[in-house]
Amino acid sequence: MENKIYIFGHKNPDTDSIGSSMVKEILDRKKGTNNVEAKRLGNINKETQYVLDYLNLQAPELLEKVEEGQEVCLVDHNEFNQSVEGIEKAKILSVTDHHRIANFETSEPLYYTAKPYGCTSTILFEEFKNNGIEIEKTEAVLMASCIISDTLLLKSPTTTEHDKKALAELEKIAGIDVNKYGLEMLKAGTDLDDFSAEELVNLDAKSLDKNGSKFVIAQVNTVSIEDVLKRQEELETAINKEIETKNLDLFVFAITDILNSNSEVIALGKRVDAVEKGFDKKLEDNKMFLEGVVSRKKQLLPVIDKNI
Numbered sequence: 001m002e003n004k005i006y007i008f009g010h011k012n013p014d015t016d017s018i019g020s021s022m023v024k025e026i027l028d029r030k031k032g033t034n035n036v037e038a039k040r041l042g043n044i045n046k047e048t049q050y051v052l053d054y055l056n057l058q059a060p061e062l063l064e065k066v067e068e069g070q071e072v073c074l075v076d077h078n079e080f081n082q083s084v085e086g087i088e089k090a091k092i093l094s095v096t097d098h099h100r101i102a103n104f105e106t107s108e109p110l111y112y113t114a115k116p117y118g119c120t121s122t123i124l125f126e127e128f129k130n131n132g133i134e135i136e137k138t139e140a141v142l143m144a145s146c147i148i149s150d151t152l153l154l155k156s157p158t159t160t161e162h163d164k165k166a167l168a169e170l171e172k173i174a175g176i177d178v179n180k181y182g183l184e185m186l187k188a189g190t191d192l193d194d195f196s197a198e199e200l201v202n203l204d205a206k207s208l209d210k211n212g213s214k215f216v217i218a219q220v221n222t223v224s225i226e227d228v229l230k231r232q233e234e235l236e237t238a239i240n241k242e243i244e245t246k247n248l249d250l251f252v253f254a255i256t257d258i259l260n261s262n263s264e265v266i267a268l269g270k271r272v273d274a275v276e277k278g279f280d281k282k283l284e285d286n287k288m289f290l291e292g293v294v295s296r297k298k299q300l301l302p303v304i305d306k307n308i
Contacts (some may be wrong), residue, residue, distance in 0.1 A: 002035040003071065005093065008063055008084065009120075010077035011041045012205050015048045015149035015189075019142040020075040020120040021060060024096060026139045027127060028073075036073070039063035041084055045203060047189025047221075051145040054181075055138055066090045076120040078104045081207050096123055099297060103209065118156060118163040121146035125166040140173035148182040149189075152221075152258055158298045186258050190222045197231060197238035201253055206296065207246075210308045213271060215250035216242065217304065219296050225264045228255045229287075232266065236286065239268050250274060252304065256294050263293045265300075271308060278303035 007024050009017025021038040028036045038060040044052070052059055065085035066072060072087070073094045079102050080087050094111040095104075098120050115123050121143040128135050135143075147167045151159040154167065171178045192200060205218035222228050228235075239251045250269035257263065265288050267275045272283060281288055293299045 005033070005036045005071045005073060006039045006063060006066065007036055007073045007075060008039040008041055008060075009075050010082040010206070011084075012202060013040050013042050013048070014045065014204055015051060015185075016120050016146040017041075017076045018044065018048050018060065019051065019146040019149075020096070020124060022057075023121060023124050023139050023142050023146075024073060024075055027124060027131075027133065030133050031131065037061075045189060046191055047149060047185055050185050050188035051142065054185075055141055057138075075124075078102070078114075079208075080104060081209060096120055096127075098123060100301075115162075117160050118158040119147045119150040121150075122160075122163045122166045125170065126162070135170070135173055137174055140170045141176065144170040144174050144176065144178065144181075145185060148178065148185060152261070152294055153179065153182045153186065155261055156295045156298075158295045186221065187223065190220075190258065192220060192222065192228065197234040198241070200228075200231075201235060201238045201242060201251075206301075208301070208305070210305055213249040213308050214247065215252070215269070215271065215274075215304070215308060216246075216248055217252045217254065217296050217300055219254040219256060219263075219300075221256050221258045223257065223259050225255050225257050225262070229264065232285075232287075235266060236268060239266065243269050250304070250308070252300065254293075254296060254300060258294075261292060261294050263290045263300075264288070265290060274304050274307040277307040 007021045009021050025036050025038040040060045044059045068089040070090045071093055072090045075096045078095050078097050092106050092110050096113045098117045125143050147163050151163055201218050205216050207216050243251050250271040253266040255264045266286050
């Protein structure tokens with residue numbers, strides 16, 4: 001029996017991370033590689049669960065660590081600090097990603113596909129097309145959902161013409177109204193009432209390292225920033241606990257209004273100056289309102305990273 005090849009996205013998985021793992025498994029099996037298996041590196045969020053429920057699919061199994069020599073394919077990430085425990089000693093066969101490349105090296109050659117698109121699934125969509133492989137409803141809904149999620153229904157500045165073209169074609173195959181389905185899906189992800197403050201600040205958190213400074217940018221989507229800020233005190237307690245436990249220099253928690261395309265950030269840590277310098281604004285009560293800012297990858301990370 002052949003050893004399994006695990007496919008997975010980043011820790012604290014979002015819809016693109018989970019969906020692209022599942023899509024790549026489908027694509028690889030259609031290409032003749034049958035020993036692949038999608039995995040996840042964390043809990044499924046409510047937005048992603050909406051997609052899985054719509055398709056009546058089970059979430060991939062949780063993967064907590066990999067052994068030395070385990071063959072893996074990474075999607076939607078490449079940085080080792082965002083990946084599974086033991087990744088440094090795994091055999092990475094491929095990467096399919098739309099993020100910056102950092103803290104990444106391998107001992108052997110690999111297939112590496114990186115494109116500055118709004119979504120990993122857009123890259124996978126093009127792989128289906130380039131290989132002449134039919135896209136069926138299941139993978140069409142998964143890829144459409146990923147694109148909707150990562151581009152906030154094509155409103156994010158990360159959106160490219162490639163994403164728009166892919167989503168238009170996937171909408172037809174999936175048999176969905178993208179705007180209606182997409183808004184319901186995004187709204188499902190904004191139901192934050194059941195989460196503790198600790199869970200909220202870790203729901204979609206990316207850990208980064210720059211010039212010896214360790215920082216985290218976390219993000220939640222909502223239809224009411226004010227409702228989330230009612231919990232500011234407990235959120236700050238949870239953030240400070242993360243800073244202390246992980247010896248962080250900065251923790252930025254972005255609360256993004258998906259309807260009005262704005263964000264409010266809570267920033268704590270000894271390097272909050274990187275946020276103030278980057279956006280040329282002062283934090284007030286540890287908060288800063290950022291009009292038109294919705295993308296962590298394109299609008300938050302580059303600014304903070306440049307000033308850290």
